[in-house]
Amino acid sequence: MSFEVCVKAAAGDPEILGDCPFSQRVLLTLEEKKVPYKMHLINVNEKPQWFLEMNPEGKVPVIKVDDKWVPDSDVITGVLEEKHPSPPLAPPPEHSSVGSKIFPAFVKFLKSKDPNDGSEQALLDELKALDDHLKDHGPYINGENICAVDLSLAPKLYHLQVALGHYKNWTIPESLSHVHNYMKLLFSRESFEKTKPAPDHVVAGWAPKVNA
Numbered sequence: 001m002s003f004e005v006c007v008k009a010a011a012g013d014p015e016i017l018g019d020c021p022f023s024q025r026v027l028l029t030l031e032e033k034k035v036p037y038k039m040h041l042i043n044v045n046e047k048p049q050w051f052l053e054m055n056p057e058g059k060v061p062v063i064k065v066d067d068k069w070v071p072d073s074d075v076i077t078g079v080l081e082e083k084h085p086s087p088p089l090a091p092p093p094e095h096s097s098v099g100s101k102i103f104p105a106f107v108k109f110l111k112s113k114d115p116n117d118g119s120e121q122a123l124l125d126e127l128k129a130l131d132d133h134l135k136d137h138g139p140y141i142n143g144e145n146i147c148a149v150d151l152s153l154a155p156k157l158y159h160l161q162v163a164l165g166h167y168k169n170w171t172i173p174e175s176l177s178h179v180h181n182y183m184k185l186l187f188s189r190e191s192f193e194k195t196k197p198a199p200d201h202v203v204a205g206w207a208p209k210v211n212a
């Protein structure tokens with residue numbers, strides 16, 4: 001079965017894959033499961049009428065399953081797991097929320113204009129918790145094999161690296177070596193190489209939030 005999937009196009013270039021981490025998560029899941037798909041790049045600043053008609057909320061990603069368009073990366077990855085159980089990507093429940101606070105902590109720190117508001121430390125605490133988890137269970141969240149949590153975290157860690165490097169000249173401390181190793185492993189996978197946005201598009205995508 002081949003899926004149709006709508007993902008974000010790059011701001012300023014509707015012919016190029018854009019910088020939505022939720023869209024990349026879905027593409028990574030399709031790639032890792034080796035499911036064929038047809039991709040529609042959606043210019044979210046000028047959404048096409050057909051897209052809004054089938055998806056009135058107007059968010060990407062959306063996937064067409066059994067003639068029905070389904071939004072939300074959590075729901076979509078669940079449906080893909082059900083329809084294509086191999087390789088199994090669902091994590092055991094005790095690992096399902098590892099790293100889930102990293103993305104909100106990153107966004108808060110990125111937007112922060114007050115160096116004393118604790119947002120940098122809050123992000124460091126979340127990254128340290130991930131490092132501790134990987135030390136005990138790694139190299140991936142659930143051990144030797146990649147799982148759905150890794151595919152959700154990978155695009156978010158990429159955004160964190162690119163955006164904080166650009167806007168705050170900030171890098172993850174070298175002491176968090178398990179996180180560094182984890183990111184290298186994730187970013188070097190064929191699925192990631194194939195679906196990642198260009199760093200310039202990630203930087204441009206965050207500009208409105210940083211300058212708000």
Ligand SMILES: N[C@@H](CCC(=O)N[C@@H](CS)C(=O)NCC(=O)O)C(=O)O
Pocket residue numbers: 008019020021022023044058059060061071072073074
């Ligand atoms: N909870 C959703 C979030 C999706 C989301 O926020 N998508 C953004 C792009 S990264 C979007 O469609 N923005 C355009 C809009 O809201 O108009 C998911 O996991 O799929």
